[in-house]
Amino acid sequence: MAPMFDKLALIGIGLIGASIALKARREGLARRIVAATRRQETADTANKLKLVDHCGTDLAAACEDADLVIVCTPVGACGEVAKIIAPKLKSGAILSEVGSVKQAVIRDMQPHVPAGVHFVPAHPIAGTEHSGPEAGFPELFEGRWAIVTPLPDGDGVAAEKVAEFWRRLGSMVEFMAPDWHDKVLGIVSHLPHLIAYTIVGTADDMAGERRSEVIKFAAGGFRDFTRIAASDPTMWRDVFLNNRDAVLEILGRFQEDLFYLQRAIRWGEGDKLFELFTRTRAIRRALIDMKQA
Amino acid sequence: MAPMFDKLALIGIGLIGASIALKARREGLARRIVAATRRQETADTANKLKLVDHCGTDLAAACEDADLVIVCTPVGACGEVAKIIAPKLKSGAILSEVGSVKQAVIRDMQPHVPAGVHFVPAHPIAGTEHSGPEAGFPELFEGRWAIVTPLPDGDGVAAEKVAEFWRRLGSMVEFMAPDWHDKVLGIVSHLPHLIAYTIVGTADDMAGERRSEVIKFAAGGFRDFTRIAASDPTMWRDVFLNNRDAVLEILGRFQEDLFYLQRAIRWGEGDKLFELFTRTRAIRRALIDMKQA
Structure with missing residues (x-):
């Protein structure tokens, strides 16, 4: 199957980000997969484990030319991350995230999303008690639910693309209102x-x-x-x-x-x-x- | 190995009683294993599943000549059961039980225990969310703790026999005070x-x-x-x-x-x-x- 995206960027490379990376590569969902994380040590680990093509510490730079950007940080950091990466998001790109809370994340991120960028919040209900890049594994989402919470005025095609991405990661997808x-x-x-x-x-x-x-x-x-x-x-x-x-x-x-x-x-x-x-x-x-x- | 007991009687044949029966037989811990339970329907099931040599509904009769009697009922029934079976307990027999609570069970049972009968409370920390005779399986106690709570004035040899019985059922044994x-x-x-x-x-x-x-x-x-x-x-x-x-x-x-x-x-x-x-x-x-x- 042809890749869904040319470039996938993951901001944050803990359990969820690493698992997305491993499975997306295995399924050939993107031609290039990059990641960025604030801590050099985490980036080093991600590179050593070859989770992505490259993991750096410049969050904005990683998003350049990306067709799909997924923020995989703790929800408290989502707003700040959106602000940092916004200038580098290309027109037509899809911006998504994986937070366990939707209303607050939308409140924090949406003001920073540039016009022409499609913001599609989502939440994979999957995890383990382990965390960090070493904890990731490609089967994490297998048979688990992923909830996509499209915005009322959002782009339907982008929402469906995110849903399809999660299906290809192995999840069952459900659409739901954020509240x-x-x-x-x-x-x-x-x-x-x-x-x-x-x-x-x-x-x-x-x-x-x-x-x-x-x-x-x-x-x-x-x-x-x-x-x-x-x-x-x-x-x-x-x-x-x-x-x-x-x-x-x-x-x-x-x-x-x-x-x-x-x-x-x-x-x-x-x-x-x-x-x-x-x-x-x-x-x-x-x-x-x-x-x- | 020679059987530890000539006759083992189980009063109550739910998840715990049935699992003791199956494992005790497999290990040859008693020459005869009988059980008794109040409800005819449960006894019929136990007999149909061949859990013991015979399961009846006369609690006292089952205890006749038994060397080890284990009460495997809910803890609220232990006192009443002790009262019913007491007349049939032979001198030198060991009376044990498997309740998740020790002080109340000792309070309820001990007054009924005849002189010459050794009362040794115990508690296997094992179980599943299933119950009834069909739920029993011989591996239930494998590698799980069994806590023996001997009475201060109780017989040490009897307490050690009960502990050994649980070890042979697959458990690790710990002695503890009831409170x-x-x-x-x-x-x-x-x-x-x-x-x-x-x-x-x-x-x-x-x-x-x-x-x-x-x-x-x-x-x-x-x-x-x-x-x-x-x-x-x-x-x-x-x-x-x-x-x-x-x-x-x-x-x-x-x-x-x-x-x-x-x-x-x-x-x-x-x-x-x-x-x-x-x-x-x-x-x-x-x-x-x-x-x-």
């Missing part, structure tokens, strides 16, 4: 991560000097949380700060529900516990039926 | 389960009519919680009601920590988030170093 994306992801991803971070911290504090004992018996359920709570700190700090309203709303509901259970435990109301536990079991079954488990 | 067991398990297992149940319920409520969309994107973190929240409702209701004090204490700490993060998100205090997220990542590494991940 709805932020709500759904708040539920299925941001709240679970926040809870996992909290519980691992609480457990660690409580264990105190007998920490090794807690770690020893982690298979009892705790272990699943530690994996999630090992996700990239910078990425997740930015997610929570940038999807604040949705996260706080969901968190309020969660707290309410948790207090309800806490009270049921205190007063020995087993029926309330049993009722919820039966319902959540059914939800797992629905997930299995939809082949998402 | 410390309940605290550690509250942290590594009970709290994580309670949180998982809550979050899955909250997500389900919030999703409302767009439930299928939430399920679709569950890979974002939510999925890990649904597995835990699919665990047996009766078993877990009993765990929370019977480890109430430890769970409420841990839950209080968790709530405090969660409010701290909630406030940090509201006020945009990214450093507080980053600090915790960095710490929890290190905990995951410790887990990996201890080969528990």
